[in-house]
Amino acid sequence: MTVLAVPGSKSVTARALFLAAAADGVSVLRRPLVSDDTDGFAEALTALGYGVDRSGPDWRITGRPAGPAVPSADVYTRDGATAARFLPALAAAGHGSFRFDASAQMRRRPVGPLTAALRDLGVDLVHEGEEGRLPLRIEARGIKGGAIELDSGLSSQFLTALLLVAPLTAEGLRIRVTGLVSAPYVEITLAMMRSFGIDAVRDGDTFTVPPGTYRARDYPVEPDASTASYVFAAAALTGRSATVPGLGTGALQGDLRFVDVLARMGAKVETTTEGTTVTGTGRLSGVTANMRDISDTMPTLAAIAPFADGPVRIEDVYNTRVKECDRLDACAANLRVQGINVATGRDWIEIRPGTPRPVEIACHSDHRIAMSFSVAGLRTPGTTLDDPGCVKKTFPGFHDFLAELRRAWGL
Incomplete structure (x- = not known):
């Protein structure tokens, strides 16, 4: 058995940075992910x-519940959604004038559901280019709060943004959502908000958050569970x-x-309070999997699917078409170049068994395509x-990590 330390969670690090910035006092983030996305956020x-003090392995963030400490800023978020x-x-x-822009890749990705909700709350903002996408400018005067509706069919991040900011509004927020995808990420948000002192209430598709002050902590x-999927897939694929460790029964x-x-x-598979172990048995069976709630791991499954003894069908993953690239099409195209029989639809992909040819994988500047097909x-x-x-x-040291794993397993 090989014990592998996986870098910190990108999702948890990003939420912790927001919460620490909004909290009253100084928070310390232990073992945050250090990557392009989290560097960009910080x-x-x-x-x-x-x-934000990142001089050591743990980061110290001095919070400010009143909002940004500058009257104006031009903020560049790189590729980070x-x-x-x-x-x-x-x-x-x-309060102030704030402009947000990002890389060409992130400019192509939607932010419209969030900005529409902010406008409904009275926020003065304008998209400087294409409506619903970056760049955008906000003339901030605080948020009164109240009741809104939100379409979360493309990303749960829009809901998370509103949940995180809700305590900073004058009246709190009551958010009714439709089409929620990746619901477990919302559960991460709610759990972390509780850790920083704010309780949100969920009643079906409605979330209610009172005004309040986050407490520094x-x-x-x-560890990052999406990144761990590559480790677990590698074990299942190779019979190792x-x-x-750190991703056990209490993982968020x-x-x-x-x-x-x-x-x-x-x-x-064995999951304990201390961690999770996956052991390959020398055989992978075909499967039909609804991955709506775990769609970031769709490319991991798609890449190893040809080695199953029957078809692998992945369903309900339309939102993967609006990630760093269209991941459904990217996976399908790479598998076809490898000589694998693949069919796709609006929100599904089906992969037939086969023997992939060694080819150059087209990554489309997408970290998950690169790491999945590397495994x-x-x-x-x-x-x-x-x-x-x-x-x-998300994982700057991935290639060295995989090379070390290959050596440890004698591959």
């Missing part, structure tokens, strides 16, 4: 006037055993449910990537 907070979607809401709760960041992240899919395919490459020597550096978004 730099954006600095641009907004928050105190969490920063691009969370921080405009934080800025709107303050010492917060440990758990791998344990990721829903993407840990990826191991349930591997178990249905024939892998042995599958453990069974297809000679697989290369056209953009290996794109993994810096």
Whole structure:
């Protein structure tokens, strides 16, 4: 059995940065993820006037419940969707003039459901280019609060942004959502808000958050469950055993449910309070999996699917078409180049068994495409990537990590 330390969760780190910035006092984030996305989030907070000390392995954030400490700022969020979607809401709760922009890749991704909701709450904002996308400018005068409706069919991040900012409004928020995807990420948000002193109430599709003040705290960041999916898939694919400590029965992240899919395919899975172990049995069965709630792990399953002994069908993942790239089409195209029979629809992909050819994988600047097909490459020597550096978004050390795993397993 190989015990592997996985970097901190991107989702948890981003939420912790927001909560710490909004809290009263100084918070310490233990073992946060250090990656391009989280660096970009922290730099954006600095641009907004928050105190962010990243001089050591743990980060110290000086909170400011009143909002940004500067009267104006030009904020660049790089490729990071969490920063691009969370921080405009934080800025709107303050007072000043704030402009948000991002990379060309992030400019293509939607923010419209969030900005429409902020407008409904009286926030003065304008999209400088295409409506519903960055760049945007906010003339912030605080947020009164009240009741709104939100379409969460493309991303749960829009709901998370509103939940996180809700205590900073004068009256709190009552949010009715439709089409919620990736619901476990919302559960992460609610749990972390409780950790920082604010209780939100969920009644079906309605979330109610009172006004209040977040409390600064010492917060440990758990390992990233989406990243751990590559480790677990590698074990199932190669017949080895791998344990990721820190992702056990009390883990916040829903993407840990990826191991349930591997178990249905024939892998042995053991989850304890201390961590999760996946052991490959030498056989992977075909499976039909609804991955609406764990869609970030869809490329992981798609990449290893040809090695199953029957078709692998992944359903209800339309939202993966509006990620860093259209992940459904990207997975399908790469698998076809490898010689695999693939069919796709609006929100599904079905992959037939086959023997993938070693080819250059088109990453589309998407870290998850790069890492997923790299794992599958453990069974297809000679697989290369056209953009290996794109993994810096969430796991800069991924290639060294995988090479060490290959050596440890004698592959």
